[in-house]
Amino acid sequence: MSEDILFERDNRVAIITINRADKMNSLDFAANDELVEAWREFNADDGLQVAVVTGAGGKSFCAGADLKTYTMDFANRPAPEFRSRYTNGLGIGGITRGMEIYKPIVAAINGFAISGGLELALAADIRFCSPNAEFALQDVKWGFHACDGGLIRLPQIVGHGNAMEIILSGERINAEHAMRIGLVNRIYPLDQLLQEARQYAQMLAKRAPLPQRFAKEVMKRSVGLPMEEALRMESRSFYDLGGTEDIAEGTASFREKRDANFQGK
Incomplete structure (x- = not known):
């Protein structure tokens, strides 16, 4: 893997970090493919029982797809490569569609979880966040809707009405709102978030x-x-x-x- 995706083993816990802080931890094609491989490695390794996924820095967990890295056609539609890699593939982040992982996954959301970044967090089983976290599916602002699990998983997690509000408006919600509707399980100070997530994952790794x-x-x-x-x-x-x-x-x-x-x- 390159430096865009970091993969650390800590006993039976895998720590997977999107290391593109200067780009708000958005995923270009290469980083997305590497994240797919990270999940495959975690899933196949019998010595790893739990994963923690997070973003580098203190501003963003993941801002979704890096829209500057793919071209648009004259009708302002996503280019065929984008459709084949994301929409027809495993989705953004590798676990949003088509990869069945039944090991526990914890998301440590350190800032923005926007569009595909929120969908990546939704594909985790447990979500912790920092007080500066903000969540949104902004797709309707740009003429499309979520396509990597947001329309399916979000209502299951926060309920139909809350999901409709987030999906149809495209507006951001803060950490307190997210906690209130059940989108996140716990809020920790930013400088403690990853350590708390790691400790929780280590606890899970002691279970059967x-x-x-x-x-x-x-x-x-x-x-x-x-x-x-x-x-x-x-x-x-x-x-x-x-x-x-x-x-x-x-x-x-x-x-x-x-x-x-x-x-x-």
């Missing part, structure tokens, strides 16, 4: 990895299913955990009043 992944998969795949079918999926997932070594270790550690040593088996 298989039930984390099974639970996340059920929660993702059950959206929109009839209740009876969704409940069967949940029950089947729980049944499948019954044959794992980790459930035996977990119950033994409870009886023996000690910390569990999960192996993901």
Whole structure:
């Protein structure tokens, strides 16, 4: 990887940083492709259990696509390369569409999360932010709408009415508003945000990895299913955990009043 995307291993936690602070951590084609590879590396590495994604500097988490790096045709429509790489591909940031990762992902949102940057944050499972964070899907201001999960994930997270307000207006909301509607889980001072996210991720990495992944998969795949079918999926997932070594270790550690040593088996 180049210096645009940083990938750090901290025990069982991956720290993925968009390192383009001078461009508000927006993603050009090359940086987006590198971020895709970072997610693939995290997903394939059995030694990594949790990821934290953040942006460099103190102003921006991610401002979405770097619009200055692709050309527009005479009708002011995105060029074919943009459509093929983003709209028809894995989406911005690699996890917004088409890449199934059932390991926990925490977003540390250190400033602006705008358009594709917000969609990247929405694709995480847990979101922490700093007080200076601002959130928006500004696409309607420029003649289009969100296309990397914003229209789908945002209503699931903040509810239909709150999502409509954000999507149809294109206006920004601040950290307090985001916390109030459930868009973020916690707010930390900027100089403590990443450390708090890392500590939280380390805590998650001490939990049993298989039930984390099974639970996340059920929660993702059950959206929109009839209740009876969704409940069967949940029950089947729980049944499948019954044959794992980790459930035996977990119950033994409870009886023996000690910390569990999960192996993901």
